[in-house]
Amino acid sequence: MELMKYSKPFALAAVLALVVGCGGSTQEGVSEDVVADEVLVTDEDARRAEAEAARREAAARAEQMQAEAGAMPEIFTIYFDFDKSNIRSEFYDVLNAHAAYLMANPNARVVLEGHTDERGTREYNMALGERRGQSVQRYLSLQGVxxxxxxVVSYGEERPAVRGTTREAHAQNRRVEFNYR
Amino acid sequence: MKKQWGLSLVLLVGLFLSQWAQANLTIRITQGNDQATPIAVVPFARDGVGVLPEDVAQIISQNLERTGLFAPIPREDLISLPSSARDVVYRDWRLLRVNYLIVGQISRSGNELEIRYEVFDVVRQERLMAERVTGRTEALRDRAHFISDRIYEKLTGQRGIFSTQIAYVTAEALSGRAEYRFRLHVADADGQRSRTILTSHEPILSPDWSPDGRRLAYVSFEQGRPAIFIQEIETGERFQLTNFRGLNGSPAWSPDGQRIAMTLSRDGQPEIYIYELEQRRLTRVTNHFAIDTEPSWSPDGRYLVFTSSRSGGPQIYRVNLSNGDIDRLSFEGNYNARARFSPDGDEIFMVHRDAGGGLFSIAGLNIETGRMRILTTSPLDESPTVAPNGAMVMYALMQGEQGVLGVVSTDGRIRYELPAAQGDVREPAWSPFLD
Incomplete structure (x- = not known):
């Protein structure tokens, strides 16, 4: 569990380091073409310098991410498919941001409000909304929160985000909201 | 002095009426029955009682019309206005092709009003009923419903539901996003004389009558999470029954009034429990990782039906409370939920969506034969509740973007709606017979 705790931010930092590293080697190729007689002399130095720069950038990025983890995430709602409670892949970033925030702020408390659209019966939707809240809770808990x-508090279909019976309205109402207390 | 009294009484009545007028549900019949039996209800004669706050004959006429079994002829078609047997000429009523004739008169009897009424079988030319009831002026509407019950039972052999009540929830959007006012109401079965028994900014749902008709169990979010409350209707006295972690929902009073079935998710997933009020003992009934919710008692108290997603989507299951055996009842359609028993226990009424994934309708399912009948056809029908005589089912539907209550006879022959002037109306619960 302790290992799991920081795995996400570290994994991201590693990916970033890799991206920066790639950028460096391409530049190196370009400079080789332009100033041929300096290549042998500067190649090793340049490589070392590039690697150093990449390391510094990655470290700065990681530091920034840690600072960001202390700040409130910007998105507080994620959405679900009809009669489903599994988390859609596009929302993992949102959940990771909340996980980082909650871990950086152990005194923070969040109510995961589960909601459904208006279709179907009210008490069944109450149960479905709870399942959605629990999906989020389970994921956050796996990240170490x-x-x-x-x-988790389910409101079922009782508190729609938007009124209306259109497909769009329904999609906006099938959601879990992060409500920090 | 007398005149002053009269005036202040009128003012007082006017005040109450205007209050009621705002909250009351008005009736709109959306589907009639051309096979209904034609009847004539003659305006009741008034003998020294002056102007009365209620038109008793009109109430009786509308009550009988809403059953779908009777078709009162319009008042302007009446060719004479008899008020007792001695004025009745059967030939006149045969010409109008009515099968039954109802007449009456209201007179003063001490501090009270006395209503005499008579019912005639025009075809067989005989008097079926001659009765009298008394009551104070304020109780005139109650008496009109009582008379309607008497006549209905005489003509159909089935007990009337005109003196029963309904509970329902209204939600009004207030200014600002997702701000609502939720209210729990109790009204006459015809939507009149509505009164608010609870107001909250948080959701109220799932009202259920105690079998003695004196209390309501319901779910309220007033503490920021769901909890089941029990409230005495007459006094407003209430207490909180449950405060478990997670869901506290779907309260359902057992027929003997001793137990309440409910949905709790205290063990992680929604399960059906039974709480014994006297012994304060909680027993878990279901045990499945799927959603189990919306319990409803069979009239004999031996079974619960409930909604479960154990087969994938929601379907209706039945649990035998003596041995815990569970069997699936609904097979047609991909969404069947929130079943309620008919009073004879033969049929359940539920929310049904066909396999094509179209409308959410109210359907009746015969438990023995498995035969299903679809009773309604608007897109989002829910929350069926069965009248205590089994003749009608009330439910909630969406009319455009407004929630209204609808009523359909269990044979589907007549349908009417009870919209409110403003806000959404939902979660109807039909009372038991009230004495």
Missing amino acids: ASSQME
Whole structure:
């Protein structure tokens, strides 16, 4: 569990380092073409310098991410498919941001509010909304968020985000909202 | 002095009426029955009682019309206005092709009003009923419903539901996003004389009557999470029954009034539990990782039907409470939920969506034969509740973007709606017979 705790930010930092590294080697190729007689002399130095720069950039990025983890995430709602409670892949970034925030702020408490669209019966939707909240709770808990920081409350279809019976309205109402207390 | 009294009484009545007028549900019949039996309800004669706050004959006429079994002829078609047997000429009523004739008169009897009424079989030319009831002026509407019950039972052999009540929830959007006012109401079965028994900014749902008709169990979010409450209707006295982690929902009173079935997710997933009020004992009934919710008691108290997603989507299951055996009842359609028993226990009424994934309708399912009948056809029908005589089912539907209540006879022959002037109306619960 302890290992899991920081795996996400570190994995991201590693990916970033890799991207920066690639950029460096391409530049090196370009400079080789332009100034041929300096290549042998500067190649090793340049490689070392590039690697150093990449390391510094990655470290700065990681530091920034840690600072960001202390800041409130910007997106507070994720959406679900009809009669489903599994998390759609496009929302993992949002959940990771909340996980980082909650871990960086152990005193923060969040209510995960599960909601459904208006179709189907009210009490069944109450159960479905809870399932959605629990999906988010389970994911955050796997990232290392303490269970004491989270509570799931389902509102079913009782508090729609938007009124209306259109497909779009329904899609916007099938959601989990992060409600920090 | 007397005049002043009269005036202040009128003012007082006017005040109450205007209050009621705002909250009351008005009736709109959307589907009639051309096979209904024609009847004539003659305006009741008034003998020294002056102007009365209610038109008793009109109430009786509308009550009988809403059953779908009777078609009262319009008042302007009446060719005479008898008020008792001695004025009745059967030939006149045969010409109008009515099968039954109802007449009456209202007179003063001490501090009370006395209503005499008579019912005639025009075809057989005989008097079926001659009765009298008394009551104070304020109780005139109650008496009109009582008389309607008497006549209905005499003509059909089935107990009337005109003196029963309904509970329902309204939600009004307030200014600002996702701000609502939720209210729990109790009204006459015809939507009149509505009164608010609870107001909250948080959702209220799933009202259920105690079998004695004196209390309601319901779910309220007033503490920021769902909890089941029980409220005495007459006094407003209430207490919180449950406060478990997770869902606290779908309260359903057992027929003997001793137990309440409910949905709790305290063990992680929604399961059906039974709480014994006297012994304060909680027993878990279901145990499945799927959603189990919306319990409803069979009239004999031996079974619960409930909604479960154990087969994938929601379907209706039945649990035998003596041995825990569970069997699936619904097979047609990909969404069947929130079943309620008919009073004889033969049929359940539920929310049904066909396999094509179209409308959410109210359907009746015969438990023995498995035969299903679809009763309604608007897109988002829900929350069926069965009248205590089994003749009608009330439900919630969407009319454009407004929630209204609808009523359909269990044989589908007549349908009417009870919209409110403003806000969404939902979650109807039909009371048991009230004495």
